[in-house]
Amino acid sequence: MQDKASPIQNERLTAVELFPWLNTKAVWLKSRTFWLVVAITVLAVLLFSSNSSPRLLIDSLAAIILVTYVLVLRHFLRSDISLLTLGGVFLFVVVLMKVPFLPVPGQNNLVPPLALWLWFWRYVLPGNALETASFLPFDWLRSLASDFFSAGLAEDSFKILPVAMAIFARRWLLQRPADQAWAGAWAKRLDMSRPTTMLMVCFASAAAFVYLETVGQYVPDKISEVSKAFLVYVQGLPGDAQSFFSEQAGIVQGLQLLVPRLLTFLTGHGAYAAIAGFGLVLARRHPRNAAQAVISLLATSALLHASWNTFASQDELSIPIGLAAGFAMLTVCLRCMELDGEGQYLAGSAIGESIAPQRKAPPIPQPAAQPAQPAFSTIPKEPVILGALVLQADSGEPVTIFLRPGAQISLASAAAHWPQLTGASLEVLADPAQPTRFGLKNTGSIAWAAIAPDGREGQVEPGRIMGLLAGARMEIAGVKGRLSLVS
Secondary structure (H helix, E strand, C coil): CCCCCCHHHHCCCCHHHHCHHHCCCCHHHHCHHHHHHHHHHHHHHHHHHHHHCHHHHHHHHHHHHHHHHHHHHHHHHCCCCCHHHHHHHHHHHHHHHHCCCEECCCCCCEECHHHHHHHHHHHHCCCHHHHHCCCCCCHHHHHHHHHHHHHHHHHHHHHCHHHHHHHHHHHHHHCCCCCCHHHHHHHHHCCCCCHHHHHHHHHHHHHHHHHHHHHHHHHHHHHHHHHHHHHHHHCCCCHHHHHHHHHHHHHHHHHHHHHHHHHHHHHCHHHHHHHHHHHHHHHHHCHHHHHHHHHHHHHHHHHHHHHHHHHCCCHHHHHHHHHHHHHHHHHHHHHHHHHHHHCCCCCCCCCCEECCCCCCCCCCCCCCCCCCCCCCECCCCCCCCCEEEEEECCCCCCEEEEECCCCEEECHHHHHCCHHHCCCEEEEEECCCCCCEEEEEECCCCCEEEECCCCCEEEECCCCEEECCCCCEEEECCEEEEEEECC
């Protein structure tokens, strides 16, 4: 008696089933793991192919170490920043460091932006001059003071430039007219509202900096220096043998420099960039103290950077300095994760604050049964009124919108006053975890600029939620609004 064949057993074996990579749907192309495996495979092949090309070996090894670090940090921070964005930041920093397109005053040649940036810190400011400053009594103190400007402030401020430029560029884009869709699309790409996103951009920038500094400068210089010095020991060999052995000696020394410099990324350039970048995070959180936050943390990173440069050859000092930088970087990462999780980092970053505000606004009278203003709510009125949103622009009378739990409010009715509000809408939502907390969700197609009562600024993109706070302000396409809550 034979077993009855299953339908699957009766099917014909197809080419796609036999060779799954022929599947035209190519679902695997959407997998991040697939592309990670592709990248590792390519780098591994490059390492095998580098037997006759030392430079290829050095570049591939550097890329593997730095890419691994950036991916680990992205996973640790639980950041949702795309790998494409990180790659774009890396290439952007490479352009700033290597592509000459800025003119030099009084000269006809062009230089990369980094050259002018370093020139400012080292020659306009007293960076290099402090190396020979007679008023500093000790050599180590002169070196520390010089490196504080010429290495610490100069390089660490450069690494956080992509974050600062993205913030200002996004602010400019959000001020474009609503009919310029490209501006909104680019503003969304440059969103720096999450602290962990800002931190990952700093890490990617630092990775590009340390890659070019190490692979493009320090390692080649070390290989050349050692190769020339080693010629003394191979004088009796034929010319080709002399070149070969001296070059191999230089490569060995170059690798001995490459690996430690890259492995100390988390206690070196990566840590300095994170500490300095955290100043920008706090600057957005506390706009009134932005200068204090940026200067304090940039000075801290510069001091750690200068201390490492000054005492790198002394293990009893360099190890504590490296550990201090790594510890500071770790605490910055954890704090940024906390700010992401709190949902109160910016006025437009998460749902609600308590309905009982810290700053109480004057009581708002309950509206009459037939209010003079047209009803903006698209759901039946409820007896509970949380507060009101008062809209005001340079032209037209103020418009008051009463806020009720669950209300879905379209601002299209206000287009008669301000046509730019077409497409703007919001919804009053309660926090499922704490029903007494409420927020305003942007359900329209226009981003809001939001300012919390304590001065924190942020952007409320479509789909995002801002806390319902007394005294909070917003600006929608040039129309300003203020929130008030019922006592």
